[in-house]
Amino acid sequence: MKLIFNKADLLHGVNTVLKAVPSKTTMTILECILIDATTNEIKFTANDMELGIETIVEGEIIEKGMIALNAKFFYSLVVKLPDNGEVELTTNDNFETLFVCENTKINIVGKSGEDFSYLPIVEKNSSFELSQFTLKELIRQTIFSIADNENNKMMTGELFEINGNELKVVSLDGHRISIRKTELAAEYEHKKVIVPGKTLNEISKILSGDAENMVSIYVTENHILFEFDHTKVVSRLIEGDYFKIDQMVSTDYATKVRVNKKEFLASIDRCTLMITGNDNKPIIINIEDGVMELKVNSENGSINDNVNIVKDGKDILIGFNPKFLLDALRVIDDEEVCIYLVNSKAPCFIRDEENKYVYLVLPVNFNTI
Amino acid sequence: MKLIFNKADLLHGVNTVLKAVPSKTTMTILECILIDATTNEIKFTANDMELGIETIVEGEIIEKGMIALNAKFFYSLVVKLPDNGEVELTTNDNFETLFVCENTKINIVGKSGEDFSYLPIVEKNSSFELSQFTLKELIRQTIFSIADNENNKMMTGELFEINGNELKVVSLDGHRISIRKTELAAEYEHKKVIVPGKTLNEISKILSGDAENMVSIYVTENHILFEFDHTKVVSRLIEGDYFKIDQMVSTDYATKVRVNKKEFLASIDRCTLMITGNDNKPIIINIEDGVMELKVNSENGSINDNVNIVKDGKDILIGFNPKFLLDALRVIDDEEVCIYLVNSKAPCFIRDEENKYVYLVLPVNFNTI
Numbered sequence: 001m002k003l004i005f006n007k008a009d010l011l012h013g014v015n016t017v018l019k020a021v022p023s024k025t026t027m028t029i030l031e032c033i034l035i036d037a038t039t040n041e042i043k044f045t046a047n048d049m050e051l052g053i054e055t056i057v058e059g060e061i062i063e064k065g066m067i068a069l070n071a072k073f074f075y076s077l078v079v080k081l082p083d084n085g086e087v088e089l090t091t092n093d094n095f096e097t098l099f100v101c102e103n104t105k106i107n108i109v110g111k112s113g114e115d116f117s118y119l120p121i122v123e124k125n126s127s128f129e130l131s132q133f134t135l136k137e138l139i140r141q142t143i144f145s146i147a148d149n150e151n152n153k154m155m156t157g158e159l160f161e162i163n164g165n166e167l168k169v170v171s172l173d174g175h176r177i178s179i180r181k182t183e184l185a186a187e188y189e190h191k192k193v194i195v196p197g198k199t200l201n202e203i204s205k206i207l208s209g210d211a212e213n214m215v216s217i218y219v220t221e222n223h224i225l226f227e228f229d230h231t232k233v234v235s236r237l238i239e240g241d242y243f244k245i246d247q248m249v250s251t252d253y254a255t256k257v258r259v260n261k262k263e264f265l266a267s268i269d270r271c272t273l274m275i276t277g278n279d280n281k282p283i284i285i286n287i288e289d290g291v292m293e294l295k296v297n298s299e300n301g302s303i304n305d306n307v308n309i310v311k312d313g314k315d316i317l318i319g320f321n322p323k324f325l326l327d328a329l330r331v332i333d334d335e336e337v338c339i340y341l342v343n344s345k346a347p348c349f350i351r352d353e354e355n356k357y358v359y360l361v362l363p364v365n366f367n368t369i
Numbered sequence: 370m371k372l373i374f375n376k377a378d379l380l381h382g383v384n385t386v387l388k389a390v391p392s393k394t395t396m397t398i399l400e401c402i403l404i405d406a407t408t409n410e411i412k413f414t415a416n417d418m419e420l421g422i423e424t425i426v427e428g429e430i431i432e433k434g435m436i437a438l439n440a441k442f443f444y445s446l447v448v449k450l451p452d453n454g455e456v457e458l459t460t461n462d463n464f465e466t467l468f469v470c471e472n473t474k475i476n477i478v479g480k481s482g483e484d485f486s487y488l489p490i491v492e493k494n495s496s497f498e499l500s501q502f503t504l505k506e507l508i509r510q511t512i513f514s515i516a517d518n519e520n521n522k523m524m525t526g527e528l529f530e531i532n533g534n535e536l537k538v539v540s541l542d543g544h545r546i547s548i549r550k551t552e553l554a555a556e557y558e559h560k561k562v563i564v565p566g567k568t569l570n571e572i573s574k575i576l577s578g579d580a581e582n583m584v585s586i587y588v589t590e591n592h593i594l595f596e597f598d599h600t601k602v603v604s605r606l607i608e609g610d611y612f613k614i615d616q617m618v619s620t621d622y623a624t625k626v627r628v629n630k631k632e633f634l635a636s637i638d639r640c641t642l643m644i645t646g647n648d649n650k651p652i653i654i655n656i657e658d659g660v661m662e663l664k665v666n667s668e669n670g671s672i673n674d675n676v677n678i679v680k681d682g683k684d685i686l687i688g689f690n691p692k693f694l695l696d697a698l699r700v701i702d703d704e705e706v707c708i709y710l711v712n713s714k715a716p717c718f719i720r721d722e723e724n725k726y727v728y729l730v731l732p733v734n735f736n737t738i
Contacts, residue, residue, distance in 0.1 A: 073642075073669065080639045104639060108670035270449045270473060273442075300442065301477035 001065020001091045013057035019202040021071040022048040032068035034116045052119040056230040066113040067091045119234045122225040127218045128188045133211040139204040141331040146197040147173040157194040157238040177360040199235035253340035255313040265329045267305045274298040282319035282364045318344045319366030328359035370434020370460045382426035388571040390440040391417035401437035403485045421488040425599040435482040488603045491594040496587045497557045502580040508573040510700040515566040516542040526563040526607040546729040568604035622709035624682040634698045636674045643667040651688035651733045687713045688735030697728035
């Protein structure tokens with residue numbers, strides 16, 4: 001095989017598929033990137049059996065062929081090649097691979113591509129489309145509330161549900177729920193799948209975030225396929241019926257608070273000063289007319305912080321794990337947020353008027369702690 | 370005690386003395402910053418018994434007094450106070466300390482300052498002066514070649530030697546020597562002291578790097594005092610007679626190589642690709658007319674890299690630990706560097722024509738490895 005690339009194209013290709021290379025595996029072939037130039041295009045593939053990425057890389061095929069190269073070494077090698085250079089990649093029958101770029105020659109030994117597991121074939125029956133920007137935003141604004149342990153597999157993924165021209169993305173971990181909705185450009189048939197959080201994390205790293213470029217998403221019984229920019233990302237789906245979140249979300253409230261997001265965030269962050277180590281002290285929030293007082297008492301000392309608010313409804317005293325409020329507030333782009341509360345035992349909701357986002361956070365009982 | 374600060378002044382003061390707070394200690398008083406407002410100025414002090422820093426902080430004294438506060442907590446507290454705010458700090462007889470800043474009130478408990486170890490008094494008999502910029506540069510360009518273990522105490526420090534109007538700074542670790550010289554504005558009496566590397570690392574973090582602002586340096590038998598910007602840094606000196614480096618440095622050579630620094634650096638960096646883990650493979654450098662070839666063969670594969678040079682003298686084949694070359698080249702600001710070699714067993718010298726810097730690197734024997 002003999003191929004010629006621009007360094008920038010080669011680096012972009014390696015970096016794209018690298019996201020599907022497992023950090024730990026006992027199968028050395030999974031640590032590889034497959035370079036397949038047996039047809040008229042150069043295709044790079046990586047696959048950890050859950051998540052697979054394939055991308056077409058710009059380059060010239062002088063002689064067709066195929067090779068598998070250790071992904072991390074391949075990446076660090078390409079990074080260090082002279083910038084703006086033209087890279088010539090040649091392999092022989094013993095899988096010896098030679099890189100030539102300007103005054104640099106590097107020899108490494110690759111593997112036959114024969115053992116490599118290709119991506120599963122996903123039938124392209126039904127798809128929906130959204131922009132790379134929107135998908136990246138949807139992921140950023142929900143991914144923080146998936147569960148980080150595998151005790152409940154479903155909680156490690158996110159629900160993607162389509163109803164007509166609306167896409168709803170949901171994540172929850174038992175303490176909180178994040179819901180983001182977006183309008184699609186067309187009506188699609190109803191779909192409901194659970195996408196692994198890892199897949200979403202990795203895909204959001206390679207999405208350009210461009211509002212002009214689209215992603216096509218195909219769903220089958222066991223797989224989801226994302227197609228964009230000459231790249232395919234295929235992932236297994238998580239099996240099961242997702243939690244019935246409609247029952248958990250209510251629009252009734254006894255108290256509504258409107259607050260400047262940045263000030264509220266800074267105030268909570270300041271209160272976390274007093275919470276160190278494994279000390280699970282809650283923040284106690286006292287909501288009155290025009291002002292919200294945040295308090296923490298701990299072995300470190302005590303803090304009282306006042307934030308100006310506009311309040312409708314009853315006064316309320318309620319306790320929260322500050323992390324759950326911080327996580328939600330950090331991903332909201334609005335300058336002001338509205339918080340809806342019922343009583344000190346009921347979940348609080350942070351949501352906008354159009355219901356584009358809803359963040360539910362359970363309070364904590366601060367009397368017994 | 371009652372003091373009023375601007376947040377920015379307070380933060381700068383805490384951050385300055387924080388560099389002398391030990392990361393590990395069994396004496397809790399050493400983990401503190403002493404705020405001393407018993408006179409007409411507010412002085413912050415930290416002291417790990419080897420290195421002590423004292424700085425005068427801008428602020429208003431409403432009521433005189435003194436308190437010791439846990440340094441790390443104090444720092445993270447000040448960071449999180451509302452920006453641009455005015456901070457009121459009040460203490461009572463029980464060492465309870467109240468911070469008030471805009472809508473925030475924080476209560477913590479401090480310690481009596483009585484147990485606090487003040488900085489040793491350094492007699493200001495003889496001093497010399499240089500700019501903050503120059504001192505910071507001298508440290509940056511030599512500190513990388515101190516030894517990182519304590520087997521030989523002297524190697525963990527740097528020689529500061531004054532001869533007339535010349536200051537020479539030297540560090541060495543048994544594999545290499547770094548020498549930087551600078552001209553002082555005046556003639557001073559001969560001095561020769563060994564300053565701990567830790568002191569130099571910490572001081573370079575708080576030097577502004579400004580060429581206009583000066584540092585005054587005072588030396589006594591056991592201590593060195595740096596004075597700048599209302600700040601005093603006092604450090605113990607390392608005892609002993611420093612290595613006789615003049616005997617190790619020679620100006621004879623058989624081969625002189627002139628090379629573009631950036632290209633040489635990139636080429637060595639590329640060669641390190643092949644050196645992973647504990648594999649101590651050397652880079653083998655083959656110097657011929659007009660070109661220098663860098664080679665590494667390892668279990669990862671092989672690399673050959675050519676760099677254009679201007680050569681005077683004999684061809685030479687020599688092996689190096691790439692780290693030692695990289696460390697020196699990274700701190701040299703010149704676009705081109707000159708390398709002087711004798712034979713494959715003798716040290717190589719990277720030095721400029723005015724002898725402002727000399728970096729000696731021992732070669733490695735590449736036949737037996």
